[in-house]
Amino acid sequence: MNKKEYLEKLESELGQMSYKDVRDIMADISEHFDEGVAHGKTEDEIAKGLGNPVELAKSFKEGGTVASVLQKRQAPVQNAKQKDTTASTLFVILFNLFVAIPLWIAIVTALITVGAIEVGLITGLVALIVGIPTFGNFLGAGICLAITILLVVIFVAVLLILVTKYFIIGTGKYIAWNKKIWKEGL
Amino acid sequence: MNSQFKKGVLDMCVLAMLDGNDSYGYDLADSLSRKIQLADGTVYPILRKLASEGYVTTYLKESQNGPPRKYYHLTPDGKRKLAGDRKEWREFAEAVDKLIGGIS
Incomplete structure (x- = not known):
């Protein structure tokens, strides 16, 4: 899988996240590819190193943004x-x-x-x-x-x-x- | 290693790597996956989570060759979180070692 394919797969899996979140994540992973290439790796190697894009998307969805959205929503309810x-x-x-x-x-x-x-x-x-x-x-x-x-x-x-x-x-x-x-x- | 083991302590590991020196995604991913066997991508969702919780902040910094890098910086909140996690981990690890008869 090359950079473009990996990013496309990741983006489609991130589906329901906000545009800003998806854009930020794409920038991060794109930067990772560029750094890897600068370190002499091939795009395919980097893609393999990153792990399955479906799994990665899942971690992103479970992680930060979801938690912060929940926190923001919970706070007023508690008050x-x-x-x-x-x-x-x-x-x-x-x-x-x-x-x-x-x-x-x-x-x-x-x-x-x-x-x-x-x-x-x-x-x-x-x-x-x-x-x-x-x-x-x-x-x-x-x-x-x-x-x-x-x-x-x-x-x-x-x-x-x-x-x-x-x-x-x-x-x-x-x-x-x-x-x-x-x-x-x- | 059991992935459930890793999951619980990765946040702390990433915080620890940022303690004292700011770093960027590729570098963090590389050094983390060298020490603990896992996919390079793992670090990115963790970094986003830590940022959303206010434990790290990010800024862009020019690199010598190529586009600017996104650097991560540990906030005072992150330092406190790391200190607390570290203490908890040591106590926990010690208790587990005793239980399983680990350290000779």
Whole structure:
């Protein structure tokens, strides 16, 4: 392979690099040929010494220019991410302070209240059942009332268990989400 | 020699060759391929990479016979990089020698 053939092959393999990069590389390799000839070598020897133009083009594409392009592109993205994290962290803190935590306390309070009502209902129900034999004429009404209260107790118990379960799952998920935001931003 | 071995240390070798005296592509390619068996072309992508990373700068200088040559010069950043790489390499080579029972 002579100089011209080698450079043509190299140029075609460099394809997608910028015009300036290709021109610079061509100048470098062309200079290498000229120096080699000045040192008494033939173009064919020099071409062999340089190695396969396809391999050389590959090294050029993997090397400097690609890395510098990546560096330039990565830098602003990182900056933007940094800003994002600060803003989103601040947002999360404020959101937790003014929305999430008060809401959480309100739900816990509501659950405790419903729980207390449930305990009250059960106590009342037990007292009613104990007292039923003394009802006399109102026995039928007493049993009806007892059954009604029992149904309410069961309904509230099921509701309470379900709500508590999802509340605990929700709290766990919210904490996980918080951690993620803390680390990666919105 | 294993080409993976070479790949990792070639940047350092090129920096080391430029330490103390500027040089041009053909000369670097020639002396590198004499010492480490590889294609002369290998040095050019490395030089471009080192230039894009700011470890070397280039300038054109007239040669006595023929067109101007592109010379490469080690920057202060390049000197620091070389010092760091050198230290790391020595420690690494020493540890590997101990492991494989190399030096008698």
